[in-house]
Amino acid sequence: MGDEQVPSAVPSSRTVARKHARLSPVWIIPLLAGVVGIWVGINHIRSEGPTITIVFRSADGLEAGKTRIQYKGVDVGTIKNIRLSDDHHSVIATAAMAPRTDEFLVTDTQFWVVRPRISGATVTGLGTLISGAYIGMEIGKSKENKYDFVALDTPPVVSGEQSGRFFVLKTTDLGSLDTGTPVFFRRLQVGEVVSYKLDATGQFFILRIFVQSPYDRYVTPLTRFWQASGIDVSLSASGLSVQTQSLLSILIGGIAFATPSEGAVIPASLTSPDTPYTLYANRSQAFEPPPRNPQTYQLIFKESVRGLLPGAPVEFRGIKIGQVTDVRAQIDARTLQFSAPVTIQLDPQRLGVKVLDLKSAADLASIRRRVIDNLVADGVRAQLQTGNLLTGATYVAFDFFPGAPPASVDWSQNPVQLPTTPGELQTLETSAENIVKKLDKMPLDQIGNELRADLATLNLTLGAARTTLTTANSTLLSARSTIDNANSFLEPNSMQSQELDAALIELTRAARSVRVLADYLERHPEALLRGKKGEPK
Amino acid sequence: MNAPALTAMQQGLQNCEACGLLSRPAPGEEEGECPRCGQSLDFRKPASLQRTWAFLMAAAICYIPANVLPVLTTTTATGTESDTILQGVILLWSPSGWPLSLIVLFASIMIPSAKIIALAYLLITVHRRSNSNSEQRVRLYRIVEFIGRWSMVDVFVDTFTAALIQLQPLMSVEPGPGLFFFAAVVVFTMLAAESFDPRLIWDADEFDGG
Numbered sequence: 001m002g003d004e005q006v007p008s009a010v011p012s013s014r015t016v017a018r019k020h021a022r023l024s025p026v027w028i029i030p031l032l033a034g035v036v037g038i039w040v041g042i043n044h045i046r047s048e049g050p051t052i053t054i055v056f057r058s059a060d061g062l063e064a065g066k067t068r069i070q071y072k073g074v075d076v077g078t079i080k081n082i083r084l085s086d087d088h089h090s091v092i093a094t095a096a097m098a099p100r101t102d103e104f105l106v107t108d109t110q111f112w113v114v115r116p117r118i119s120g121a122t123v124t125g126l127g128t129l130i131s132g133a134y135i136g137m138e139i140g141k142s143k144e145n146k147y148d149f150v151a152l153d154t155p156p157v158v159s160g161e162q163s164g165r166f167f168v169l170k171t172t173d174l175g176s177l178d179t180g181t182p183v184f185f186r187r188l189q190v191g192e193v194v195s196y197k198l199d200a201t202g203q204f205f206i207l208r209i210f211v212q213s214p215y216d217r218y219v220t221p222l223t224r225f226w227q228a229s230g231i232d233v234s235l236s237a238s239g240l241s242v243q244t245q246s247l248l249s250i251l252i253g254g255i256a257f258a259t260p261s262e263g264a265v266i267p268a269s270l271t272s273p274d275t276p277y278t279l280y281a282n283r284s285q286a287f288e289p290p291p292r293n294p295q296t297y298q299l300i301f302k303e304s305v306r307g308l309l310p311g312a313p314v315e316f317r318g319i320k321i322g323q324v325t326d327v328r329a330q331i332d333a334r335t336l337q338f339s340a341p342v343t344i345q346l347d348p349q350r351l352g353v354k355v356l357d358l359k360s361a362a363d364l365a366s367i368r369r370r371v372i373d374n375l376v377a378d379g380v381r382a383q384l385q386t387g388n389l390l391t392g393a394t395y396v397a398f399d400f401f402p403g404a405p406p407a408s409v410d411w412s413q414n415p416v417q418l419p420t421t422p423g424e425l426q427t428l429e430t431s432a433e434n435i436v437k438k439l440d441k442m443p444l445d446q447i448g449n450e451l452r453a454d455l456a457t458l459n460l461t462l463g464a465a466r467t468t469l470t471t472a473n474s475t476l477l478s479a480r481s482t483i484d485n486a487n488s489f490l491e492p493n494s495m496q497s498q499e500l501d502a503a504l505i506e507l508t509r510a511a512r513s514v515r516v517l518a519d520y521l522e523r524h525p526e527a528l529l530r531g532k533k534g535e536p537k
Numbered sequence: 538m539n540a541p542a543l544t545a546m547q548q549g550l551q552n553c554e555a556c557g558l559l560s561r562p563a564p565g566e567e568e569g570e571c572p573r574c575g576q577s578l579d580f581r582k583p584a585s586l587q588r589t590w591a592f593l594m595a596a597a598i599c600y601i602p603a604n605v606l607p608v609l610t611t612t613t614a615t616g617t618e619s620d621t622i623l624q625g626v627i628l629l630w631s632p633s634g635w636p637l638s639l640i641v642l643f644a645s646i647m648i649p650s651a652k653i654i655a656l657a658y659l660l661i662t663v664h665r666r667s668n669s670n671s672e673q674r675v676r677l678y679r680i681v682e683f684i685g686r687w688s689m690v691d692v693f694v695d696t697f698t699a700a701l702i703q704l705q706p707l708m709s710v711e712p713g714p715g716l717f718f719f720a721a722v723v724v725f726t727m728l729a730a731e732s733f734d735p736r737l738i739w740d741a742d743e744f745d746g747g
Contacts, residue, residue, distance in 0.1 A: 013551060013560040013569030013578050024584040026732075030595035033721065037598045040714060044606065066618070 049077065049097035054111050054135070055150045059091040061115060061133030069095055069111070071137040076101050079135070095135075105147060108140030112152040154179060156194070164212040166194065167219060169255070170204045171279035175227050176253035183209050184228055184249065184256040190215035193255065207279065209255060220259050224286035225279045228256035255279065260287065294345045295368070296325070298415045299382045299396065303422055305340040307394040308384065314344045316398040322346035324396060343415065344396060372409060372418070379404050381421035394423075544739070551578040581734050586660060588732035593656050596725035599718045600649060606715035608695060613708045621715055622646060645691045645719070648684060652726045655681050656733065663737045671738050678735050685727040692720045 056062065059082050069077035077097035085092050097105065114136045116126055136155055174196065183191035191211035199206050211219055228249045233242050248254065280286035305327055314322040326343035381404050385397045407419035422430065489496055521527060545552050550559050551569070555576035562569045562578065569578050582588075607619035620628060622645045629638035655677050662674060695716050702710040 011558070011560050011572045013562050013572055024587040024591065026584070026588045026591040029725070030591050030598060033595035033598045033725070037602050037718070040602050040606065040718075044602075 047099050049099040049101045050105060050147060051080075052077070052095050052097055052105060052147045052149060054093045054095060055085065055148075056091045056093060056113065057151070057153060059093065061113060062091075062093060062135075063132065064093075067093075067132065067134060069097070069135040069137055070114075071104070071139065076104070076137065077135075102145060104137070104139045105145055106140045106142040107144045107146045108142045109146070109149065110138040110140065110152055110156060111149050112136050112155045114155060117155070154195075162210070162212060164191065164210055165216040165219070167209050167211060168276040169207040169209060169225050169279040170199075170276040171207065171227075172204055173281070174205050177207065177227070177255065178252075181252060182248060182254045183211060184254055185211075185215050185218055185258070187256075188215075189248075206276065207255075218259060219257065221275070223257050223259040223277065225255055225257045225277050226283050226286035227279060227281055228254040228283075256283070258283075258286075294322070294347055296415045297344050297346060298413075298417045299342045299344060299420050300417060301340045301342060301384060301420055302337070303340075303384065305342060305384065305394070307386070307392040308342065308396070309393070312387070312393065312395045314346065314382075314396045314398070317400075318397075321398075342396065369409075369411060376407060376409050376419055378402075381407070381419050383421050384423040544736075546580040546736075546740075551580060553578060581736055581740070582732060585732055585734040585737060586663060589656065589660055589729045592725045592729035592732060593653060593660065596649075596722050596729060597653050599721040599725060600653065603649075603715050603718035603722050604646070606718065607713035608715040608719060609698070610711045610713050611708070612711070619713055622719070641691075644688060648688055649719075649722050649726060652681050652685065652688075652730070653722075656726065656729050659733060659738070663740075674738050675735055678730070678733065678738070681726075682730045685723070685730050688723040688726070689720070692716065692723060 061067075062079055062082055064079055064082045067079040068075045069079070075098070077095045079093045080096050081094040083092055083094075084090075112135070113133050115133050117123070135151070138156055177193055177196065179193050179195055181193040182189045183193065191209055194208040194210045196205050196207045198204070233240065249256075308324060308327050310324055310326055312324040313320045314324060322345045324342055325345050327340065329338065329340050331338050379400045379402045380398055381401045383397050383399060383401075384394050387393045387395045401421050404419075404421050409416060409418060488494065491497065520532075524533070527533070545559070550561055552559055553571040553574060553576050556571060556574040558571055558573045560569070560572055560578065562580075570576065571578055604622055607621050608625070610619045612618075622641070626638050626642050626646070629635075629641060631638075659674055659678055659681075662670075695712055699710045699712045702708060
């Protein structure tokens with residue numbers, strides 16, 4: 001390797017004063033890359049929120065990695081994994097939540113699947129038709145964190161931020177009510193049905209409704225709720241009346257409430273949210289005073305109770321005082337007589353019985369006993385009456401029947417039996433029957449025979465009468481001629497009348513003479529004795 | 538290995554890479570400027586190993602977020618979806634789309650990692666003054682250098698997609714943070730390959746010989 005191989009003509013390069021750092025500045029680049037990488041990594045880790053599990057009944061519409069969890073339309077998480085639970089009955093979804101969502105994840109936070117829902121009044125979740133289902137979320141108020149949730153089957157109707165109160169209603173018939181059905185107060189929508197469920201006995205529906213503030217303060221313990229579904233048409237003596245709430249409620253039903261005016265003084269704070277209110281079928285039922293102190297009695301009817309149903313009214317002289325609760329049939333084993341015991345419930349307050357200063361219960365009972373004894377003694381009896389000729393529905397009417405056979409009330413029985421009297425129709429039937437029976441007893445044949453004999457006699461009599469009449473006719477003719485004679489005698493120019501005139505003139509003269517004589521004798525009565533004296537001087 | 542070859546450095550000569558003039562550095566100096574064109578002259582690329590190491594480490598660091606972070610964020614009416622490179626490969630893997638999936642797998646995952654590993658191997662062998670497989674190592678270096686620019690295709694495809702698919706309400710595609718790191722990996726490996734001086738591979742022979 002000798003230098004001789006290199007041509008000598010090689011120029012030498014210019015020298016440059018160059019500082020050589022021991023460490024090249026290029027190391028800044030990996031340092032920078034490292035810093036950026038670490039920063040991004042930290043960011044990425046920080047952007048990972050908590051992981052939660054939600055148990056769904058079904059994963060229908062949910063997709064791992066795609067389905068979002070939204071709160072007020074903001075994505076707060078994503079479903080990462082969906083698997084079946086160990087017992088295969090439900091679906092467990094694991095969701096990665098957005099960072100800093102820990103404070104949302106509390107014990108009463110709720111999750112539910114948002115799907116398109118079309119209920120009567122509202123259409124919600126239409127967007128999910130395109131985007132697929134997402135999971136809705138409602139943040140709870142609790143402070144306690146929780147990371148395992150069970151999703152709701154249906155979305156909650158009322159979001160936790162609306163102020164207002166929940167009330168519980170009890171009804172036997174759900175009608176057209178559904179979650180989301182509006183609640184009206186004076187035809188203004190003030191709330192919604194939140195949920196409904198059948199109670200444990202299966203006899204009632206327990207409805208939870210939400211009434212927004214400030215309308216919730218109009219709900220007092222005395223408030224009545226009724227179903228405002230559809231149209232309530234009633235025909236009364238005052239004409240036809242149609243009650244509706246709004247067009248919406250006609251279409252989808254609704255609940256209305258109102259408070260009787262006397263109840264307005266009760267402070268709303270007394271209302272307990274868990275006391276169930278009764279949901280009445282209609283407004284008029286809702287405002288019927290509730291039986292405060294219902295008394296159960298029994299009526300035994302011997303007649304047919306066709307058309308008498310539980311719920312039929314019991315009236316006293318046209319005023320409703322109670323209702324029929326039970327109608328059944330029984331046969332007396334000893335007498336083999338059929339009867340229909342009807343159980344009724346009476347509300348003595350409806351009768352206007354003023355409860356005097358609410359004495360002890362026993363006192364009250366004795367007063368009631370005395371009143372009823374008096375009424376029964378006065379002839380008050382229960383009677384079945386036809387309420388509706390078309391349907392044949394009957395009701396129980398109490399009225400005074402002064403002619404009724406005397407009866408008394410046996411207070412030892414339970415329920416106490418009140419005396420009854422056959423119904424109007426029954427009475428009518430009985431009397432008609434009696435008439436027919438009497439008619440049956442009449443000897444119609446004999447009467448007919450006798451009548452015929454009588455008629456023959458009558459015929460004979462009539463023949464005799466005819467001859468009598470002929471004789472009478474001739475008699476009348478002769479009478480007529482006699483009258484004619486008399487007429488001619490009485491004519492003015494007849495001789496007889498002239499003579500009569502003359503005779504009358506004579507008679508007049510004679511009468512005058514007598515008067516003169518009488519006058520003279522009056523003035524001179526002595527003349528009878530002494531005779532007529534000469535003319536006075 | 539064959540007999541030690543004659544190199545410019547052994548002769549104390551420097552070749553100008555710009556104008557090809559052969560010159561001799563001033564005595565005691567290793568660097569200078571070309572007397573004809575003024576190009577800076579070195580016996581070997583200055584701090585080649587250090588620079589290569591630095592770029593290689595930067596590339597290696599960036600390689601992690603490039604694969605962990607999403608490269609594309611697709612927003613459609615059904616929701617937003619972010620995919621990393623590997624997720625994209627899995628997504629494309631279907632009976633009909635597997636070749637495409639393989640291409641992505643090669644271009645985006647295997648090639649960058651292979652480049653990093655190859656460069657690291659070259660650097661380590663140079664440090665250890667290994668003089669075996671020199672020819673193959675140089676071939677490897679050429680492949681790395683050649684392939685480097687093509688990795689950028691991936692980045693271009695993604696950026697084109699993002700630029701073209703902007704049907705705002707219906708669908709839009711946006712580059713994710715992973716894409717920037719991926720581009721950085723490509724750039725850093727290219728820089729590393731560029732700063733590596735393949736002559737160093739052969740210098741070991743010379744030192745051994747000399």
